[in-house]
Amino acid sequence: MxxxxxxxxxxxxxxxxxxxxxxxxxxxxxxxxxxxxxxxxxxxxxxxxxxxxxxxxxxxxxxxxxxxxxxxxxxxxxxxxxxxxxxxxxxxxxxxxxxxxxxxxxxxxxxxxxxxxxxxxxxxxxxxxxxxxxxxxxxxxxxxxxxxxxxxxxxxxxxxxxxxxxxxxxxxxxxxxxxxxxxxxxxxxxxxxxxxxxxxxxxxxxxxxxxxxxxxxxxxRQTGLLFPELTSSSRTGVDYTQPFYWNIAPNYDMTISPRVMTRRGVQLNTEFRYLTDNSQGKAYVEYLPSDSDISGNPDRYFYRLEHQGVIAEDWLLNVDFNGLSDNNYLLDLGSDYYSRADTHLYRSIGLSYYSQNLSVNMQIKDFEVLGDTADSYRALPELKMRYTTSLGDYVEFDLESEIAHFDNNSSTAPTATRYHIAPTVSLPVRAAWGEFVAETTLFQTVYQQDNVEGTNLDESVDRTLGQARLYGALYFERETSFFSNDMSMTLEPKVQYLYTSYEDQTAIGFYDSTPLLTDVEGLFRGQEFTGLDRISDNNQITLGVTTRTLDKNNREQFVLSVGQIFYLEDNKVIAATKNQDRSALAAEVDWRLNDRWFLHTDVQVTTETDKVDLSSVGVEYRKDDSRFVQLNHRYVRDLSGETIDQIGLSASWPLSENWHWVGRTYRDLERDRSVETYTGIQYESCCWAIRLVAQRSLNNRYNEGGLQNTDDFDSGISLQFIFKGIGSSGARRNMLQDGMFGYRQPYSLN
Missing domain, CATH: 2.60.450.10 (Lipopolysaccharide (LPS) transport protein A like domain)
Structure with a gap:
């Protein structure tokens, strides 16, 4: 039976x-x-x-x-x-x-x-x-x-x-x-x-x-309505979006999202996605006809095209193309792809080849510039190649080369075609106890510049520079009980000598170069500019040391790094001229004080004047994932002619078993004003939640002349109901990530 x-x-x-x-x-x-x-x-x-x-x-x-x-x-x-x-x-x-x-x-x-x-x-x-x-x-x-x-x-x-x-x-x-x-x-x-x-x-x-x-x-995947979104702000009024998902085919789909804004009208957002055996991509379009909140009721739009695909063995094609109707589109209507602080939208088409020793990258790079921002040079096109190989058991050879043509929307701006090649021969030694690298590089660059009448630039420039670099680091480790038992401490001193020859480069324009901000690791970079338009001459020694404290699970509890450059000769490249014999002293600290307190700070101090050039500090108390308070401060003495001095406070804390509060405020100490104030409160049970969020932040709208108004503020209140099981689940994380700044952990300990 x-x-x-x-x-x-x-x-x-x-x-x-x-x-x-x-x-x-x-x-x-x-x-x-x-x-x-x-x-x-x-x-x-x-x-x-x-x-x-x-x-x-x-x-x-x-x-x-x-x-x-x-x-x-x-x-x-x-x-x-x-x-x-x-x-x-x-x-x-x-x-x-x-x-x-x-x-x-x-x-x-x-x-x-x-x-x-x-x-x-x-x-x-x-x-x-x-x-x-x-x-x-x-x-x-x-x-x-x-x-x-x-x-x-x-x-x-x-x-x-x-x-x-x-x-x-x-x-x-x-x-x-x-x-x-x-x-x-x-x-x-x-x-x-x-x-x-x-x-x-x-x-x-x-x-x-x-x-x-x-x-x-x-x-x-099935065709049908998705969960709607309902918000409210002073920019859009009551804002309701109802997505509709269309499953066209197993490898094609589209999301059509009508968006009703009481202050501006009805916007149509569409996203088309595709997936093949060798490629994937999307086409995203937003269109708002006759914006009723702007004089003249203009039509407004934003679009984005993305594509990544293999077109042949070892060959990849990448496309990232963006555009919008006006300077204030991101400020007024928002975007999932760009923030309200962005001033450039990237446009690029790239074709790449990769093999074990050779990589080739061909790109066309352009920008959509917002407002009266200084126009950026476009690379139309840019071809980069890198070849690496070993010359015997101990010597490595690296060849980097580039051809690029730089253009500008301004009819009076110079244009240029640049040819560059940089062979490097190095002798690397790497082991558990440390590493040593000796290398020498030859930089050969040729510029053909047009539209240079009335400038200090030359039509043809041939620049040849040599560089030698010696780098060494040692790794020491020992057991310690400085913080607690079962701990180990490392000491990692490193030194670098760098010599780069000098050549007058004032006859070359700035096409893709700008000064770099330097941290402890950047001291060993050996270059103070992005791009190739300026290569600074160097005769310098860089000293640095890092110490780490690790627990028995090899988890970092404390990390301190300090470094400084000592100049043996004055720098002669005009844009990188220094009036002291050493760089700012750079230091960085990550400290897990205990299971709840974390500290991160980095600072650069000019040792001759004891003035702080750059600093950032973040302190966080974290009881668990829902209970934390974070205080951070950022200071830059000179960033494009401006001083940045901002302090921020973020917190997330449950008020009771079902009530949770999130708050954040950032203040500009240099101008003595608020930058962003954001707060949200949420009631959450196991089957439903209600969320109320209020926000006030700088508007930064552009006027008709393309200049930004940095004195206006935008405010808004949003109310959201969540029924768990028939939509999304309630989460305080959404409130933490919203707003201009959002939430970021201030430390990098593993």
Missing amino acids: KKTCAMLVSATLMPTVAFAQETTKSALNTASSAVPLELCSAEPIAFSSQSLMPKGHVKVEANRTEIVENKVALFSGNVDITSDSATISASQAQVNGNGKDLIAKGDVTYQDAQLKVESDSVSLRSEEERLEMKNTRYQLTGFVGQGAAQDILLDTDTGIVLKDVSFTTCPDGEEDWLLRASEISLEKGTVWGQAKHTRFYIADVPVFYLPYFAFPVSNE
């Missing part, structure tokens, strides 16, 4: 029930992330697969078993049926017709890896492949999601029908919100289900009704 039961349950009952629970779960559109247990009075149920039987086997246990004429089997008293995928328990069970029919009654419970169902009775007819469950309650395994159905009917031919069904992610007896439907039907072989007379309840009050709707019942 046990063999007959095994065939019946494993071959008929289990696959049918598995299909039922899987489609039911999809139909109810549950959330994909677990809910914090501390917010819920009921924990999600668990299921262990270790108690299941091997595939194709079943075990039946009962207090009493009776077989009648080898046709009927009766089981009573704590009946447990275990198969290879699920378990059934009941007060009694009866198998009729030599295994053709099964009836289980009395506190029937079915459970598998995804669902637990409790019902008054279960009836299975194997010949008809039909399963019926009466007066059921179900829970989702691993999630706080549960509901009830008066009848669950499963049929192999037609699928599943649930009558008088409900669903919520709230605990039983605390249903703050609830979905009810008179019937949900899922036809077998289709990816869609149907729901009739669906009502959405909040605190037993019906707030929404749909007589009929269809929904996806599989993990496959």
